[in-house]
């Protein structure tokens with residue numbers, strides 16, 4: 001049974017599934033998992049689900065440690081139009097004798113895990129086990145950036161974008177092409193497509209060059225919308241009283257269609273229904289790439305997290321109608337690149353990176369936490385002596401050539417601001433440290449019965465996100 005409520009003219013399902021036998025409502029928790037490209041979403045979800053199904057490595061998840069989870073199983077997901085998260089395939093790739101990292105996934109997907117849990121405390125003896133459904137929704141962090149477009153007209157958006165990119169080398173080709181065209185002229189579809197393609201190329205180059213204001217987000221990750229009119233527009237110089245048949249009017253119409261048919265459905269059908277959220281961040285990767293990459297990551301995160309802030313756009317506030325995300329976990333991924341003695345420093349960097357957003361989310365009533373985790377642990381720890389000093393290293397199989405190597409990534413500072421400030425002022429390199437990252441291949445491992453894949457703190461993450469409903 002599904003109960004519907006109407007808010008802002010939109011039917012939103014208040015999800016609670018009635019148990020066929022007892023008529024008891026079974027709670028549904030929708031867990032959003034997001035992060036920018038390559039932040040570790042697919043590996044996180046695969047490992048979380050595998051470790052919920054086989055809980056031998058989940059001591060920090062209280063319900064598992066107390067033995068109250070009687071069963072965990074995958075079920076058909078509630079949303080018929082969203083692709084299913086390809087759990088079995090990803091898990092098969094990541095485990096076994098010659099494991100690999102999963103391929104890149106560039107769209108939304110969903111998976112339902114159901115847990116049969118015995119209550120604890122006072123109710124333990126009185127009530128039988130109940131079922132809690134966990135709907136995990138994987139979506140690209142880049143999609144959140146489009147929120148900023150919703151309250152802009154095509155003219156406003158064009159003026160802002162053109163102002164911002166005027167001095168950027170990456171935009172030179174697009175700007176040249178745009179200036180050679182007149183928005184007042186009649187629409188010439190091949191030319192319009194060339195211009196839109198040049199704009200999309202600019203966005204790709206800008207992102208590669210470290211800019212984080214690369215919207216519309218779907219131009220970067222078009223998925224099955226590639227080539228469609230909603231992705232065939234670009235900012236134009238202003239035109240007075242453009243005729244109906246003009247390029248300006250055509251692009252204006254497509255811009256509005258992008259907002260109404262791409263951005264809005266995502267926020268309405270997916271974002272608005274999320275109860276709890278994990279934001280994954282490859283902070284180590286950015287630190288390794290240098291100050292500019294770290295500053296870009298900070299900017300990109302701040303932009304994506306706008307959607308979780310109370311003062312976000314009026315449009316989203318209306319759409320959510322009082323509903324909010326209850327918990328947000330900010331997680332630095334791939335922590336197995338560091339010896340555990342450095343995990344607290346990584347966590348402080350994560351806290352500092354998300355400070356502003358986290359403060360405001362707390363203000364809005366959401367509980368937030370930052371931690372460092374590894375969804376699939378690819379290394380073991382090792383202390384080696386080097387020039388008479390003991391170095392805390394990690395050892396693993398290198399992705400590049402399959403060799404086993406011990407590796408020291410550099411010492412992260414106790415105070416995260418040492419890095420963040422250097423990043424803010426646009427330093428060329430880190431002052432007194434060089435941070436290395438090696439790409440490790442997943443370690444060969446055959447899962448023992450009752451155990452999921454090896455990880456670091458996935459159980460802590462699960463306890464924060466779900467502990468109160470289990």
Ligand SMILES: Nc1nc2c(ncn2[C@@H]2O[C@H](COP(=O)(O)OP(=O)(O)OP(=O)(O)O)[C@@H](O)[C@H]2O)c(=O)[nH]1
Nearest residue numbers: 037038039040041042043101104105334374375376
């Ligand atoms: N060592 C280590 N590497 C990891 C871990 N998780 C992710 N990685 C690395 O990060 C890469 C990206 O992980 P994914 O889970 O595919 O990231 P994603 O966010 O789903 O990426 P897209 O689908 O491309 O957006 C992997 O190919 C691994 O190289 C981890 O726990 N440990």
Ligand SMILES: [Mg+2]
Nearest residue numbers: 041042104105
């Ligand atoms: Mg992915």
